Amino acid sequence: MSHWVIAGASGVIGRHLRHILHDRGGRTTLLSYGGVSDARGGEQVVRWNPREILDGKEGALKPVRDALESADVIVNLAGSSLADGRLGVAHREWVLGSRLLATQCLVGAYTACQNPPKRWLQASAVGYYGDCGAEKVTEDSPLGSMFLSEVCDLWEDAAEPARQHGASMAVLRFGLVLAPDAPAFQKMLTPIKFGAGGPLGPGTQQWAWLSAQDAARAIVFLAEQNIDGPVNITAPEPCAQLDLTKALAKRLNRPSFLPAPAWGLRLVTGGVADELLLPSCAALPTRLLEAGFQFNHGKLADVVPWLLP
Numbered sequence: 001m002s003h004w005v006i007a008g009a010s011g012v013i014g015r016h017l018r019h020i021l022h023d024r025g026g027r028t029t030l031l032s033y034g035g036v037s038d039a040r041g042g043e044q045v046v047r048w049n050p051r052e053i054l055d056g057k058e059g060a061l062k063p064v065r066d067a068l069e070s071a072d073v074i075v076n077l078a079g080s081s082l083a084d085g086r087l088g089v090a091h092r093e094w095v096l097g098s099r100l101l102a103t104q105c106l107v108g109a110y111t112a113c114q115n116p117p118k119r120w121l122q123a124s125a126v127g128y129y130g131d132c133g134a135e136k137v138t139e140d141s142p143l144g145s146m147f148l149s150e151v152c153d154l155w156e157d158a159a160e161p162a163r164q165h166g167a168s169m170a171v172l173r174f175g176l177v178l179a180p181d182a183p184a185f186q187k188m189l190t191p192i193k194f195g196a197g198g199p200l201g202p203g204t205q206q207w208a209w210l211s212a213q214d215a216a217r218a219i220v221f222l223a224e225q226n227i228d229g230p231v232n233i234t235a236p237e238p239c240a241q242l243d244l245t246k247a248l249a250k251r252l253n254r255p256s257f258l259p260a261p262a263w264g265l266r267l268v269t270g271g272v273a274d275e276l277l278l279p280s281c282a283a284l285p286t287r288l289l290e291a292g293f294q295f296n297h298g299k300l301a302d303v304v305p306w307l308l309p
Helices: 012-024 050-054 062-068 089-111 147-164 183-193 212-223 241-252 262-269 272-277 286-290 300-307
Strands: 003-007 027-032 043-047 073-076 119-125 168-174 176-178 209-211 229-233
Touching (some): 119 147, 168 212, 209 212, 212 229, 212 286
Parallel strands (some): 073 119
16 A cells, blocks of 8 residues: 655645545555644644754654655645735745745655655646746746746755655646635635626636646546656646636526726735736646546536536
8 A cells, every 4th residue: 555645735635635545545644734633544644844844943854754754655735825815025925935945844854764755746836837828838838937937946946856866756737726625716706606707807818727636636647657847737628717707607697797807906916916817828738648647627518517516
C-alpha cells in the first residue's frame, strides 16, 4: 500500500484528493498547521509550523522529516488563497510568503530524510502564464508578467532543491478549480442566484477551469507516471467567463445579462480583479492528454450538472 504525505490538505483540492486516496486504501499523512477536524481511517495528522522550522526551533523539523521518511509521494498544496483579500501590499506578501515558507520547510525536511519520497507533486497555477488574450497556452508557453506569474515562478523555484536532491517532480499548474464546496465557486454563484450574473469586464476573457474531482484524479494519475516538469491541470476546453456564467444561470433558471464593469470589479475586489477575474488564459492540458488521462468533466456540459445537481 502506498503512503502519501499532503501539505495543504484542507483546501478544496486536498479534500477531494483525500476522498480518492481513502477509497483506494493505503496510508495518508496530513501536514497541518491548525489541525484537521475530519480525519478518517488511514489518515494521520501531523502538526507543523513552517515559521518555527525556518527559525530553527529545536525539534520543529523532526515531525515533518519523520512523516516524509519512507513515504512514496509528497503533494505540496500549501499556501493561502489569493481570493481571501484585496491583494493589497500586506496580502500580496502573505500570499507569496505562505507558499515559499511551506515549500522551503518541506525541502528542508526532504533533504534531511534517509529515504525520502521518490515522487514530489508541486502545486502552481496557470497564472504563471499571465494574461495571454485569445492565445492557446501550453506548458511550453513563457512566464507572464502579472503578480500571480511571479508568485508561481518563485513557488516552483522554491521546490527545485528537492528535484536536485533526487525527487521526480511534476509541477501542477492548476486552472480555476470548480466544486460545489469550493469557496471561489460559491462566491461566483451568489450573484447568479440573485439574477445578477453577467459579464465580468468584457466577459470574453478565457478561463482555464476544471472540476475538483478531475484535479484530484489527475494528481493520483501523475503520481504513477514518469512525467517531470510543468503539467497544466485544466479541462481540455477553456471557456469564456460569460459562457460559464450563462451555463450556471441557465441551470438555475436565472438571467445572465447584468454586466460588472472592470472599474467596478476593481472597486469591490481590489487587485483580485486584475489577477483572477479579468485576465485571459486558455491553458490546455497538453501533457495530461498525451499521457492518456481521461477527464470526467471535460466540457461545461459535463461539469455544470455535477456542480448544480
